[in-house]
Each structure stands twice: as C-alpha cells, then as structure tokens.
Amino acid sequence: MTGRFDxxxxxxxxxxxxxxxxxxxxxxxxxxxxxLEVSDSVLSKHLKVLEDAGYIKVQKAxxxxxxxxxxxxxxxxxxxxxxxxxxxxxxxxxxxx
Amino acid sequence: MATLSDMExxxxxxxxxxxxxxxxxxxxxxxxxxxxxxxxxxVVPAAExxxxxxxxxxxxxxVPxxxVPxxxVPxxxVPxxxxxxxxxxxxxxxxxxxxxxxxxxxxxxxxxVYGALCGLLVLSFGLPKPWFVGGVVLSAIGLGVLxxxxxxxxxxxxxxxxxxxxxxxxxxxxxLVVSGGASYLDGHHGFPLGVPLVAVVAGVACSVLSxxxxxxxxxxxxxxxxxxxxx
Numbered sequence: 001m002t003g004r005f006d007x008x009x010x011x012x013x014x015x016x017x018x019x020x021x022x023x024x025x026x027x028x029x030x031x032x033x034x035x036l037e038v039s040d041s042v043l044s045k046h047l048k049v050l051e052d053a054g055y056i057k058v059q060k061a062x063x064x065x066x067x068x069x070x071x072x073x074x075x076x077x078x079x080x081x082x083x084x085x086x087x088x089x090x091x092x093x094x095x096x097x
Numbered sequence: 098m099a100t101l102s103d104m105e106x107x108x109x110x111x112x113x114x115x116x117x118x119x120x121x122x123x124x125x126x127x128x129x130x131x132x133x134x135x136x137x138x139x140v141v142p143a144a145e146x147x148x149x150x151x152x153x154x155x156x157x158x159x160v161p162x163x164x165v166p167x168x169x170v171p172x173x174x175v176p177x178x179x180x181x182x183x184x185x186x187x188x189x190x191x192x193x194x195x196x197x198x199x200x201x202x203x204x205x206x207x208x209x210v211y212g213a214l215c216g217l218l219v220l221s222f223g224l225p226k227p228w229f230v231g232g233v234v235l236s237a238i239g240l241g242v243l244x245x246x247x248x249x250x251x252x253x254x255x256x257x258x259x260x261x262x263x264x265x266x267x268x269x270x271x272x273l274v275v276s277g278g279a280s281y282l283d284g285h286h287g288f289p290l291g292v293p294l295v296a297v298v299a300g301v302a303c304s305v306l307s308x309x310x311x312x313x314x315x316x317x318x319x320x321x322x323x324x325x326x327x328x
Contacts, residue, residue, distance in 0.1 A: 005176045015185055019192040023318055024253050031252025035195045070254050085189060091182035 003087030026072035193318040208307045214239040216300025223284025223292030265310040
C-alpha cells in the first residue's frame with residue numbers, strides 16, 4: 001500500500017473516528033461519541049468535515065420515535081485511511097515523509 | 098485606466114457607473130481613495146470582478162484568464178514528526194481495541210441463533226411452495242431482528258458493506274448454495290427425510306463460520322496489521 005498523508009484524517013479525533021469505522025459496516029453515533037468521550041456537537045463537527053471530504057456517509061433513521069444516526073466509511077475514505085496509516089508507518093520507520 | 102495593482106492582478110478597472118454602492122467591507126467604509134492618481138474612484142478588488150461574464154462596454158480588451166490568480170489554494174499537508182506519527186498509530190490501535198471491546202459485548206446467543214435462521218432458510222428450500230415462502234420470509238425477518246439486536250447492544254451496524262474479514266464470506270455462500278440445492282433436490286425429488294438433515298448440517302456450519310468470522314475479525318483488529326491482510 002502506497003502511503004499518502006491525509007491532513008483531513010490526521011486530526012486526532014478524526015483519525016480515531018475513521019480507525020473505528022474502517023473494520024465495520026457502520027457505527028452508531030452514540031457509540032463513537034462514547035468511545036471518543038466528546039460532546040455531540042464536537043463529534044458532529046468532525047463527522048461533517050469527514051462527510052464533506054467524501055470519506056464517510058452519515059445516515060439517519062427513525063425508529064421507535066427516535067432518530068438514530070450512524071456513520072460508515074466510503075470507499076474513498078477507506079482508501080484515504082489505508083494510505084494515511086501506511087504514510088504514518090513509513091514516517092515511523094524513517095523512510096517516508 | 099487600470100491601476101498598477103489591478104494590472105498585476107489582471108483585473109480591469111471598473112468605471113464609477115459600475116460601482117454604485119460604497120464597499121462596506123473596507124475598514125474606511127469604501128470611501129474614495131483621494132491619494133489615487135485617477136481621482137480616487139473606488140476600485141473593485143480583483144477577487145470581486147466577475148469571471149467569464151463576457152466583455153463589458155468601455156473596458157479594455159479581455160484579460161487572459163491565465164493571468165487571473167487562482168482561488169485560495171489549501172496549504173500543503175505537513176507530515177508529522179516520527180514521534181507524532183507513532184502517537185497517531187497508537188491512537189489507531191486504541192480505537193481498534195475499543196471496537197473489539199464493543200464487539201465482545203454482543204449477545205452470546207448470536208451465533209447459534211444465526212445458525213438456526215440459516216438452517217431454517219435451507220429447510221424452506223425443500224418444502225412445498227406455501228411453506229417455502231413462509232420459511233424464507235421468517236428467516237429473513239429473523240436475520241433482520243438479529244442484526245438489529247446486535248446493533249442495539251454493541252452500536253455496530255452489520256451489513257453487506259462490512260468489509261473484513263472477507264475470507265469467511267465465500268465459505269458461507271458456498272454452504273448456503275450447496276445445502277439449499279441439496280434441500281431442494283431432497284424435498285422435490287423423493288428424499289424428504291434428507292431435508293431436515295441438510296438443514297441441521299447447514300445451520301451448524303453457518304454458526305461455526307459466524308463464530309470463526311468473529312475470531313478472525315478480533316485477531317485482525319488486535320494485530321498491528323490494519324486492513325491490508327484478510328484472514
């Protein structure tokens with residue numbers, strides 16, 4: 001995998017969001033919020049940035065009178081994440097920039 | 098007449114008739130620049146000059162578009178230091194560990210129930226038409242409820258988009274296709290007792306594969322590898 005540093009993903013909270021979304025089909029909003037220990041508004045902002053970059057897809061569904069929000073990684077997001085992690089590894093190994 | 102700064106920006110001078118309102122975005126409220134050699138007539142900044150709108154009466158010949166500076170270009174990404182990159186990779190590993198902890202919260206009966214529903218699906222292929230439809234609908238509803246329960250317990254969405262580990266899927270599909278075909282042949286071509294037998298075997302196989310899927314996914318997430326390897 002060719003490493004490609006991605007500034008959108010590299011922000012600490014966004015990197016953790018994408019790392020959690022990468023191995024699954026999707027995650028509930030509350031699950032990500034609790035894992036990151038951030039407020040709803042902070043998470044919403046990060047999701048918006050990732051969504052605007054085309055890296056995630058946010059879906060809302062009404063069930064039992066409540067709105068359930070979930071997020072999933074897009075193909076572009078998965079590619080960007082894999083490339084970013086490869087770039088980080090190359091930097092740690094000392095052979096990349 | 099174009100000002101020097103306009104010439105540099107490639108933007109033509111705009112006559113007063115084109116600018117009827119003062120530029121309120123300016124700190125001085127858009128007052129005329131009396132120090133200007135042409136009498137201090139207000140000048141529209143280059144960024145505000147409409148692009149591609151065609152020539153305007155009284156203006157100099159069209160300035161080549163290439164001379165116009167491009168819109169704001171985002172700054173180039175600056176790669177982090179080795180230490181920062183290591184910290185970022187540690188954050189990735191922590192996030193994956195959190196995800197595994199979430200997955201382990203899934204109901205213990207998930208895999209047996211999943212196997213039973215797959216067995217029901219296979220069984221329905223060997224049954225006469227009304228029962229076949231009922232069995233398929235029931236197993237589909239059951240799988241939907243099961244995925245919903247898992248999602249409620251763990252916060253993880255199950256679905257066809259789940260990308261890893263893919264190595265299990267071909268086996269699961271093979272089990273369902275072969276056992277479904279065997280069930281159909283048994284039920285419709287003279288060996289009805291074989292139908293429940295095939296369904297039980299398929300159900301057990303699907304349950305085992307589902308368990309192996311979980312184990313492979315946990316191993317993948319807990320390893321240092323991050324997605325290129327597929328178990």
